[in-house]
Amino acid sequence: MHQLTLGMIILQFRDLQAQYVQYKTQIDAAIQQVLLGTNFIEGKEVKELEVRLADYVGVKHCITCANGTDALSLVLMAWGIKEGDAVFVPDFTFFATGEVVSYCGATPIFVDVCQDTFNIDPTKLEHAIINTQNETNLTPKVVIPVDLFGLPANYPEIEAIAKKYNLLVLEDGAQGFGGHLNGKKACSFGHAATTSFFPAKPLGCYGDGGAIFTNDDQLAELLRSIKIHGKGADKYDNVRIGVNSRLDTIQAAILNVKLDAFLQHELNDVNRVAQQYNHSLKDSVIIPVIPNGYYSSYAQYTIQLKTKKERDYLQSQLKQHCIPSMIYYPIPMHKQLAFSQLQFNNRDFKVTNQLCNTVLSLPIHPYLTNEDIQKVIKIVQQNT
Incomplete structure (x- = not known):
């Protein structure tokens, strides 16, 4: 759980406190x-x-x-x-x-x-x-x-x-x-x-x-x-x-x-947040793709930018406005030091290498208010 504060305003990446x-x-x-x-x-x-x-x-x-x-x-x-x-x-x-x-x-x-x-x-x-x-x-x-x-x-x-x-x-x-x-x-x-x-x-x-x-x-x-x-x-x-x-x-x-809450409303509510993001951000960034027949529980809402420079800039702007974001994942598995004894061809991981440089996860959880959703949307739109 990541929390940033500005005065009395609190926006959390995953709000466990509101749920409790x-x-x-x-x-x-x-x-x-x-x-x-x-x-x-x-x-x-x-x-x-x-x-x-x-x-x-x-x-x-x-x-x-x-x-x-x-x-x-x-x-x-x-x-x-x-x-x-x-x-x-x-x-x-x-x-x-x-x-x-x-x-x-x-x-x-x-x-x-x-x-x-x-x-x-x-x-x-x-x-x-x-x-x-x-x-x-x-x-x-x-x-x-x-x-x-x-x-x-x-x-x-x-x-x-x-x-x-x-x-x-x-x-x-x-x-x-x-x-x-x-x-x-x-x-x-x-x-x-x-x-x-x-x-x-x-x-x-x-x-x-x-x-x-x-x-x-x-x-x-x-x-x-x-x-x-x-x-x-x-x-x-x-x-x-x-x-x-x-x-x-x-x-x-x-x-x-918590399973009661999950079944009663949380799964629907987190998808509601994702739909609001999708509607407002589809022309600014690459939004998550949910193929036909699939339904996501949105453990993360992860967008893609065009370059690492654009991703890092957007993250810095979000931080300046006290909006937490996360990068999942900055290092691909084949480049992890713990696996250095294994032999891999970096060219076999073109997509992963790109994603590690361009993905950014925005705050998403069932207790995110419409005001906070609009705050996130505004900053993303202004800086992409």
Whole structure:
């Protein structure tokens, strides 16, 4: 959450305070119930949340865990992904999506994205799979599409490619929760999907949290074991090597309240803000593209400028008027120092390289007032 002040005027990038003020009574009561019950780990609120989330997404199983990064790692662990395996990841995304691949010993293969949607390019994905098969000793195993900024990736094409090359699909829906494609909810695609409850996400808690979604009964059972030290009948019966990755009961209680708000109005309200931006900014900047059949949860509202100079100038002008903005992401995955041991051709990432220099995310959240929306619009129009 980023906050800038001018006198008594406050404009926040993602206004968690306004949300809390509106739902303070319900949130405080939910926390108090957990405190009185003293069941702080794996309490009933966790199970209630898992059932509600699975029902909303439209899958059989929801397994909560400590954070969104763990969610990805747990699935890769359950699938036995290891050294010598190749996992395909978009080049334009948050570091965690590639990090978890290296963490389990496998090799991330970065793939350029589409200019309009920011999501992994299916054509380039297939080229990367073929190149990996023909030019390396790696075995292609998994593709991890990311629902960037709230927009689901192109799963019809991605899943067809994955089936053709016998790959597993792990949807990274950390930013995508609430979005959908042809009526099918984000976090229901692929063989498994994950999301994050980091506070600034479309559905966020007051700390870290994450979840995994799947229709695979065996995978769900395995994940529930791995996330609690590889437990069998109970946590003292350890049948495999696992980790400690559980969602706190207090966070689940908070999420149960916030899920009500999300379903009742927040998703609609954030799209209302995006529509106002779209209408007023379409002639000034490149606005986000939502293809036919898609619906975004707008984790971010990300515009494109023509050059880095124009982007940086607009950001400086917004800052002067106490309007926060963010650059997601300034460094592509293939240029991150942590991946410097991997060999990539910079020319294979033309779109990502451009986006890192030209994107800018504007304030967006369900509690943004019309006055603040117009303030942002005015400054963007005046400086582009």
